[in-house]
Amino acid sequence: MSTSQKVVVITGASQGIGAEVVKAFRKRDYRVVATARSIKPSDDDNILTVAGDIADPATARRVISEAVARFGRIDTLVNNAGIFIAKPFTQYTAEDYAAKTGVNLAGFFYITQLAIAEMEKRSSGHVISVTTSLVDHAINGVPSVLASLTKGGLNAATKSLAIEYAKSGIRANAVAPGIIKSSMHPPETHAALGALHPVGRMGEMSDIVEAILYLDSAPFVTGEILHVDGGQSAGH
Numbered sequence: 001m002s003t004s005q006k007v008v009v010i011t012g013a014s015q016g017i018g019a020e021v022v023k024a025f026r027k028r029d030y031r032v033v034a035t036a037r038s039i040k041p042s043d044d045d046n047i048l049t050v051a052g053d054i055a056d057p058a059t060a061r062r063v064i065s066e067a068v069a070r071f072g073r074i075d076t077l078v079n080n081a082g083i084f085i086a087k088p089f090t091q092y093t094a095e096d097y098a099a100k101t102g103v104n105l106a107g108f109f110y111i112t113q114l115a116i117a118e119m120e121k122r123s124s125g126h127v128i129s130v131t132t133s134l135v136d137h138a139i140n141g142v143p144s145v146l147a148s149l150t151k152g153g154l155n156a157a158t159k160s161l162a163i164e165y166a167k168s169g170i171r172a173n174a175v176a177p178g179i180i181k182s183s184m185h186p187p188e189t190h191a192a193l194g195a196l197h198p199v200g201r202m203g204e205m206s207d208i209v210e211a212i213l214y215l216d217s218a219p220f221v222t223g224e225i226l227h228v229d230g231g232q233s234a235g236h
Contacts, residue, residue: 003072005046007031008216009063009115011054011107012081014039016182017130020205021078022047024213033067033074035059036081054081055102060110068118075122076216077115079108079129082151089145096146104150108157116161116170123169127161128212129154131176133229137236139196151176155225162223171222173215178203178229197230 008025012018013034022034026046034042035050042049048070052059067074083103085096112127119125131151134144154174161172179185179193180203194201211228215221227233 005029005031005071006075007033007067007071007073008076008078009033009035009067009074009111010078010080011035011063011111013049016184017180017205017208018078018080020209021080021212024209025076028213030076031071033063033071035063053102054107054111057106057110060107060114063111064114064118073122074115074118074125076126076128077112078212079112079127079154081107082130084132084144084147086143086147088143092146100146100150105153108154112161116165119170120168125170126216127158127170127172128215129158129172129174130208130212131155131158131174131225133176133178133227133232135176136227136233137229139232142196158225159223166222171219173221173224173226175208175211175215176225176227176229176233177208178227178232180205180208197232198234198236199230201230203228203230 008030010018010021013022014036022032025032031046033048037053039049039051048066050063050066052062081103083100085100131154132147135148135152135155158172158174178197185193190202207228211226
């Protein structure tokens with residue numbers, strides 16, 4: 001199999017934004033390595049699926065090694081996997097903390113480290129992480145300390161990676177969404193959730209996908225936290 005085609009690794013790829021990102025990169029003729037706990041095999045020869053818990057370093061090792069074995073290179077990593085648990089701060093349990101830090105932080109750390117090591121071999125690559133606008137704009141009634149603790153860490157790490165690898169041909173950026181329409185939010189909640197955004201509506205998955213595609217095709221952009229949040233981070 002030729003190794004000239006670009007290759008993207010996408011975490012949290014079995015549903016929601018992750019599944020839409022897979023489709024979008026295939027339309028751009030990327031080969032795709034898609035990973036999630038429950039992901040199923042694909043009948044597309046240009047999509048490699050790897051099932052596993054991204055918080056487990058063994059999953060990260062398997063994803064990257066199988067990606068290189070199958071496609072020969074890694075050009076882009078989309079750190080999309082993440083979980084959100086909304087509870088008052090004092091009601092978070094040790095299990096909540098372990099789950100959030102496992103997926104949101106360890107899940108970022110292990111696979112990003114391995115992906116960048118592969119990118120360094122070609123002096124080219126791009127890491128995109130999906131975070132949250134709540135890091136910059138906490139909302140009364142939406143308890144989000146663990147989201148801010150973990151995703152805020154990714155925002156900071158993104159800027160640090162961008163500077164560390166700026167002269168190595170490797171970029172790092174993040175997309176910080178507002179509240180996006182998905183199966184997590186029943187239709188009867190959309191009006192109230194939309195009102196939490198200055199533009200008066202929720203975002204669409206396509207808004208996040210387009211932001212990811214923009215960053216991937218913008219070679220002079222690195223260290224950017226791109227807010228796709230209907231104005232939330234600007235104020236209220």
